[in-house]
Every structure is written in structure tokens, then in C-alpha cells.
Amino acid sequence: MESVKNIIAVASGKGGVGKSTTAVNLALALQALGHKVGLLDADIYGPSVAMMLGVAEGTKPAVQDEKFFMPVLAHGLATMSMAYLVNDKTPTVWRGPMASGALLQLLTQTQWGELDYLVVDMPPGTGDIQLTLAQKVPVTGAVIVTTPQDIALLDAQKGIAMFQKVNIPVLGIVENMAVHICSQCGYAEHIFGENGGSKLAQDFDVALLGQLPLSLDIRLQMDQGNPPVSQDQNSAAAQLYIDMAKNTLVAIEALDDQSGPDISFS
Incomplete structure (x- = not known):
């Protein structure tokens, strides 16, 4: 772990909001921006990253x-x-405790090599694994994934509060499934509500890192193990994830600015 410069936890208050899809594409987008990146699937009970990356069973x-x-x-x-x-x-x-121990083993007994960023795809919720990561690992910051739906936003608030309680900075909010654009007529429909993520970011004074669509193409690419950022970085979907990664880097740089100059006493 000494060779890992930054650890980014990607979390959500509830399941089904596209957290793993976001984590995978965030890692690939950071890599596309020229960084050395690792990805840990910390969802001990329901790991899905391997399938999303097309790793053979x-x-x-x-x-x-x-x-x-x-x-x-x-x-x-x-x-x-x-x-x-x-x-x-x-x-x-x-x-x-067994799941938490497994997480620590995966983190500390993996030869990650020199990494600029290690993206950790967290399990949903605010349980043992989240607390273990917060207490045992120097996490740079957390990215909270939600949908605009009221119940998802309520759970996302709990996730933000948990990270704040354990003194891990929340880098920002990713609003997933923000809009669905009909492939036949181009009509944009906010199926799960509108601007919930931006309001949540405003309420907690954190950045809105990105608003991502509810897209059949993204779902198909993830199921086939070919995430959008890995296929065509110039595609509309890939650009959204790359912009999200850029905003995440800006939020991390802002943390460094807030730390102020080093002070020594002689």
C-alpha cells in the first residue's frame, strides 16, 4: 500500500444505483488521463467488477x-x-468481521505496484466494510453515487454523513440515471426525478462530479465486459465519464490546497 498515492472510495447508500459501473469507468477514465490506476472490488458479498471488465470466469x-x-x-x-x-x-x-478481514487482506496482501490512484468499489450501505476501510486505510476521499430518486437520495445522505463522521472528505456526488433519451425520437425523460443529485450536492456543499444517463448502450457494454471508456474515448458516454474523472481530480487538488503549507518549529 505504500506505493499507492491516492485511494478513492466509490460508495452508495443503497444498491442498484450504478455504483460499480461508475467505479469501473472512473478507473478507466483516470487511466485515459495518463495515470497509473488500480481497481479493488470491495463488494465481498456481490463482486461484479470482474464481469464488467470482461475477466474470464x-x-x-x-x-x-x-x-x-x-x-x-x-x-x-x-x-x-x-x-x-x-x-x-x-x-x-x-x-x-470475516468480510472486513477479507477486505483488508485484498488491500494489503496485493502487490499493487506504483499507482497514482486506487479506486475502491465499495458495497452499498454503511456497515462493517465501510467502517473498516475508513479506520484502517488512508482514504483520500469518497465519491457518492446516487440516482435522482427520493429514496436513493435519502440513503445517499446517510453515506455522506458516515464519511464525514470518520473524517473522510466527500469529493462529490455522481448522479446516475439522471435522464433517459429515447433512441427512436430523442425525447429526454427524467424517469427517476430531476436534479436530485445537484440539490444533494448543494445541501452538503460538495461538488456535483457528473450526471450520467440511463442508457441501454452503457448497460450492454458493461454486461459484455467492454466498458464505454475502454472502447471509444471519443464516444458521448466515455466523455461523460472522463469529465467526471477530471472533476474528481479537481476535488482532490482542492483538498491539497486546503491543507495549507507545511509548518515546522525549530
């Missing part, structure tokens, strides 16, 4: 010195996931 990480995992490379990213260690068809039936 049954892929296992190499082991170094009988105690370190070597990350699995996917689309240029250094990745690690519980999906590489257990059978896809076998549920991980663990109590909280």
Missing part, C-alpha cells in the same frame, strides 16, 4: 512468495476482487 491471481497476490490486469487496470478467489455460483456467507 475462473481467473485466479498469481501468488508471490506464498503470501502476496499479483493483481489481475484488465483493460490496463491492476484489479483485485473476491470473484477471483471464490466460485461465482457459491455465495459468500460471512459475518461482518
Whole structure:
């Protein structure tokens, strides 16, 4: 972990808001901007990153010195996931402390190499794994993913409050499924509500990092293991994720500015 410069936690208050899709494309977008990037799937119970990156079922990480995992490379990213260690068809039936221990093992016993950013795809909610990461790992900041739907926004507020309570900066909000554009007529419809993410960002005085559409193409690409940013960086979907990554970098730079100059006493 000493060679990882920044750790970005991608979290959500509830499941089904597109958090993993956002985490995968954020990691790829940071890489597209010229950075060395890793991606940890910290969703111990429901890992999905491997499938989204097109990693073949049954892929296992190499082991170094009988105690370190070597990350699995996917689309240029250094990745690690519980999906590489257990059978896809076998549920991980663990109590909280066991899941938290597994997360720490994946983090600290992986030879990440020199990374500018390690993106951590968190499980939904505010439970043991989130607290373990906050207490044991020097997280640079958190990205909160939500949809404009009222119930998702309510849960996102809890996620923001949790990170603030453990003194992890919230870099900003990503509003997923913000709008659906009909492929036949081009009509834009706000299925889950309008501007909920921007209002949430305003209420908590954090940045709105991006507003992403509810898109059939994105869903198909993710299911096929070909995320938009990995396929065509000039596509409209990829540009949205790259802009989101740029905004995330701006938020991280703002944290450095707030820290002020180093002060020493002689």
C-alpha cells in the first residue's frame, strides 16, 4: 500500500444505483488521463467488477512468495476482487468481521505496484466494510453515487454523513440515471426525478462530479465486459465519464490546497 498515492472510495447508500459501473469507468477514465490506476472490488458479498471488465470466469491471481497476490490486469487496470478467489455460483456467507478481514487482506496482501490512484468499489450501505476501510486505510476521499430518486437520495445522505463522521472528505456526488433519451425520437425523460443529485450536492456543499444517463448502450457494454471508456474515448458516454474523472481530480487538488503549507518549529 505504500506505493499507492491516492485511494478513492466509490460508495452508495443503497444498491442498484450504478455504483460499480461508475467505479469501473472512473478507473478507466483516470487511466485515459495518463495515470497509473488500480481497481479493488470491495463488494465481498456481490463482486461484479470482474464481469464488467470482461475477466474470464475462473481467473485466479498469481501468488508471490506464498503470501502476496499479483493483481489481475484488465483493460490496463491492476484489479483485485473476491470473484477471483471464490466460485461465482457459491455465495459468500460471512459475518461482518470475516468480510472486513477479507477486505483488508485484498488491500494489503496485493502487490499493487506504483499507482497514482486506487479506486475502491465499495458495497452499498454503511456497515462493517465501510467502517473498516475508513479506520484502517488512508482514504483520500469518497465519491457518492446516487440516482435522482427520493429514496436513493435519502440513503445517499446517510453515506455522506458516515464519511464525514470518520473524517473522510466527500469529493462529490455522481448522479446516475439522471435522464433517459429515447433512441427512436430523442425525447429526454427524467424517469427517476430531476436534479436530485445537484440539490444533494448543494445541501452538503460538495461538488456535483457528473450526471450520467440511463442508457441501454452503457448497460450492454458493461454486461459484455467492454466498458464505454475502454472502447471509444471519443464516444458521448466515455466523455461523460472522463469529465467526471477530471472533476474528481479537481476535488482532490482542492483538498491539497486546503491543507495549507507545511509548518515546522525549530
